[in-house]
C-alpha cells in the first residue's frame with residue numbers, strides 16, 4: 269500500500285491575470301490532502317472519499333473510459349485513466365482519500381488529490397516521474413475535467429514552497445523565502461472557480477481595452493510583491509495586496525462578504541488585505557505587523573469571518589509512512 273499527501277494552496281498575487289498569460293505567486297499551505305492506494309486482485313476500482321460523500325464507489329476497468337463521473341470522484345478517476353493510458357499499465361485498485369481541509373474552502377482540493385493520485389500510482393507501478401512530469405500529467409487531468417485553469421494550484425501541490433508561476437507552467441520558479449505571516453479569513457461561502465474564470469473571460473471579451481491593462485498591472489504588482497517577499501518587506505507587501513485587490517474589484521470578482529473581511533483587517537491594523545483566488549467568496553488574506561495580528565484576527569471574526577491558521581511554503585507532494 270502507498271500513502272501520499274499533497275498540500276493545499278493560497279494564491280497570493282495575480283489571480284485571473286495568470287489565466288491570461290501573466291505571472292502569479294502561489295504558496296503551498298500546511299493543510300494536506302492524502303490518498304492511500306493499493307492494488308486489488310480483480311478488475312475493480314473501489315473509491316472511498318468520505319470527505320466528498322463518496323462511499324465504496326466501484327467501477328470496472330473496462331468502464332473507465334465510458335462512464336461520466338460525479339464531482340466527488342472525477343479527478344481521482346481521470347488521474348487513473350490518464351496514468352494507465354500514458355504508461356500502458358492497468359490494475360484493480362482500492363483508493364481512500366482524506367483531506368485536512370474542506371473542499372468548500374478554495375485551498376485546491378481537486379488539484380491536490382490529482383497530484384497525490386499521480387504520485388501514488390507512479391510509486392505503486394514503480395515508474396519514476398520527475399516533478400515536471402507529475403505537474404504536466406496532473407495539469408492535463410485537471411484541465412480535462414475542469415475545462416479552465418492556469419495550473420498554479422497543481423504546481424503548488426507538486427512542488428510545494430512559494431512559487432512564481434506563469435500560465436500552464438511556462439515558468440515555475442521557487443521563491444527563496446521564509447514563512448509568510450499570513451492571516452487567512454474564510455467568508456463561509458463556496459465559490460466556483462470555473463464560473464468566476466468564465467466571468468472574467470467574458471468581461472475581457474466585452475471590454476478588452478479595460479481588462480488587458482488590469483492584467484498588465486497585476487503583472488507589475490506580482491514582480492514588486494516578489495521583491496517584497498524576498499526582502500521581507502511585509503509593509504510594502506500589504507500595499508501590493510491593496511493594489512491587487514483594487515484590480516479584482518474593478519474586474520468585478522469581489523463580493524460583499526469579502527469586502528467586509530478585508531475592510532475589517534485594513535481598519536484594524538493590517539498593512540494590507542485582498543481576496544485570494546477566484547473571488548466571489550472563499551478566502552481573503554492579510555499581512556500585518558506582529559503586534560497588530562491579534563486585533564486584525566479579532567476584527568475579521570467580529571464581522572463573521574472564519575480564521576484559518578496556515579503555515580506557508582510547505583513541502584510539495586510526498587510519500588508518507590503507512
Ligand code: MEV
Nearest residue numbers: 283284417418419545546
Ligand atoms: C483561482 O484560485 C485562481 C484563478 O486565477 C484561476 C486559475 O489560475 O486557475 C482565478
